[in-house]
Amino acid sequence: MKKREVQASVKDERLVQRRRDQMIKGAVSLFKEKGFHRTTTREIAKAAGFSIGTLYEYIRTKEDVLYLVCDSIYDHVSERLQEDLEHKQGTLESLKHGIANYFRVIDEMQEEILVMYQETKSLNKEALPYVLKKEIEMADMFEKLITLCVENGELNLTEKQIKILSHTIIVEGQMWSFRRWTLQKLFTLEEYIEMQTEYLFSGINGVSLALQKGIITK
Amino acid sequence: MKKREVQASVKDERLVQRRRDQMIKGAVSLFKEKGFHRTTTREIAKAAGFSIGTLYEYIRTKEDVLYLVCDSIYDHVSERLQEDLEHKQGTLESLKHGIANYFRVIDEMQEEILVMYQETKSLNKEALPYVLKKEIEMADMFEKLITLCVENGELNLTEKQIKILSHTIIVEGQMWSFRRWTLQKLFTLEEYIEMQTEYLFSGINGVSLALQKGIITK
């Protein structure tokens, strides 16, 4: 799918990129605070450091700002994950490492993640599919990582099991940001990573057994 | 926490309840379609079957409608789960049953669930804590169910493990609704329940092993 283009009146591509970066930065912090609908275009312009007229030299509608914001966040997350997934080895260890890394990215960008998930539905019918595709791409990364383990004989999973697993990992990452009001009071990030990994690999039964045997201690 | 009261000018409590039910019913279907911000109070009044003036006899601000809607959805979900959790037995079987039942509730109310999670952040500072509390209550239900199993000796889990587990179950339920564009294309609800339960209890390792041994077949 081609990247949905946001039209700008200004020709200089470098300038467009610079101004849009300012804009996105300002918008994210406003969206975090009050959401997309309660944020005005004037506020976005001001936060970006230029006038309302200038804002509209770089976008065509307010929704374009939201699209640019979402797009930029996805790009950042994907990039961070991509780096990590490059030296794919197909070992359980590397899968665990990938998961932990993803959880840490989520932690770093949690505010942006929240913005993205809560405002995405305000995108119009044109932009939405593009954003959904990004979500699928992210699940795909884990799918590949797991598939590698299966091909390597480290795991034995059906395709469907791989699919559901990759989405579960994604969602458990988001959970750290969505339910931060509880989880982040109870656990540090590293604790959370460890415990979730434990559950992911061994399940309730495994965890329960390990505790019983004293392998894990309270 | 006391239920946040929404002020009404009308005195007759029965009438207030009836009118609000109409209002919530209309509002939910509008919010589903276009979200809270894009829905006007006029539309809500019309969908509820009365005039804009009448609407304002039963609420004070537009946000009240959102609050009433969220509150009502939570109540429905809780109620459905409560029924189920009443004959608590502390067996793994009953825990699995509870999880399955929760997933089915989510499936039935998925549109409402979506509305609630996407619009909740639009609630003002007063209403938000009340709604968060509802979320915690729901996690608490599973916490109790799991704790019962632990007390019964069926499971061996620390308090923290129980906490994280109950939230994970909640989130895996929501996942069925949030990621429906993928999951519901790949799986039936019952398949999803079965596979997620398998993962929850046995983890990746367990599932992988079972498949290898032919206990589960492709």
Next chain:
Amino acid sequence: MKKREVQASVKDERLVQRRRDQMIKGAVSLFKEKGFHRTTTREIAKAAGFSIGTLYEYIRTKEDVLYLVCDSIYDHVSERLQEDLEHKQGTLESLKHGIANYFRVIDEMQEEILVMYQETKSLNKEALPYVLKKEIEMADMFEKLITLCVENGELNLTEKQIKILSHTIIVEGQMWSFRRWTLQKLFTLEEYIEMQTEYLFSGINGVSLALQKGIITK
């Protein structure tokens, strides 16, 4: 052609009519002064005696105001002419009387006529045909009056000649308003009527001859 309807949010038809009358009155005087484009909706509302919000309870777009104004002016002119043309007799005398009457209507409504002709082109593609039709209707009135004379044997004219004549009469009326900066300095209305009628019936040759013979004196 069905009258193009302008949508109103307000239900009470009587009130709609009253408010629109206020609106038209205010708008005409503003359009006279500064034209359609230089007049703001706020000014229209103020001139009509209500708020901008109220204005938009009775129209949907600014253009609706222009349409209502044009429509109302046409209706007034047509009505005035219709009255006159009712006792149609098919005599030259009655034709002359009709022309004189039309010229007098133009004189009375000249500002409105100006507004209509200068702003009409700002109407959108939907409203324009309706307004053009009104123009044709007005030419048709004279066509009928002339045709009656022909049928009565008072005149001998082909259909095409009748057509061109009726338009000429219409235009010579408008001329009184369009070129008022010259004509109304040189002539009184009655002089203008007399001289134009003279030309219309006798032409340059006839007028010239009459003057020569002393039938008309300087």
Next chain:
Amino acid sequence: MKKREVQASVKDERLVQRRRDQMIKGAVSLFKEKGFHRTTTREIAKAAGFSIGTLYEYIRTKEDVLYLVCDSIYDHVSERLQEDLEHKQGTLESLKHGIANYFRVIDEMQEEILVMYQETKSLNKEALPYVLKKEIEMADMFEKLITLCVENGELNLTEKQIKILSHTIIVEGQMWSFRRWTLQKLFTLEEYIEMQTEYLFSGINGVSLALQKGIITK
């Protein structure tokens, strides 16, 4: 009256003229299509083939463009008429020839004529008198032509009759362009010229009589 000067920052007179010609050409076609108010200065600059910054090196306000356009159109029409009126002879034949020629000019420039008449009122208070003066000049041309006939004894008309006649001729020319939606469907230009001339010289009575006597046939 001195020609109203439009200030330019650029000194080179030749360049100013060339740029303005480009500007007028572009503007006329835009004004034809969408009118003065709906045309933006950016569009004018683009149509003229240079940047918005350059546009403002040759004018001071958007209205200057309209003034230049109107002025240019008048000049063209006047010029065309002037050529013709140069070999003035004071015969009825030459008057008829002048009228026919004027009608043909109108036909050729009808779109420009429309632009001029519909947008003229948008000119500010300074420019308007200058443009009105151009209108009077055009009527004056016919006034002179007719006066010549009177002086020659070919016609017998009072000054007032000459005045009204010259305006009538002007207006009947414009009528061909203003009411083109009807007239140009019914008549060819030459037919229109012939019929209007017939009416102008002989009037309704003359035309009617001629038809009766079979001098003109259907």
Next chain:
DNA sequence: AATGAATGAGCTTTCATTCAT
């Protein structure tokens, strides 16, 4: 208790004009 006309603050967007390069 119910109605719906009235209100006006506030929103997004446009565009004539300027000015540093």
Next chain:
DNA sequence: TATGAATGAAAGCTCATTCAT
């Protein structure tokens, strides 16, 4: 002389809320 990015006043329009009936 030419450019086009920047500006911000001002426009059209919406909609939550009120209040007389």
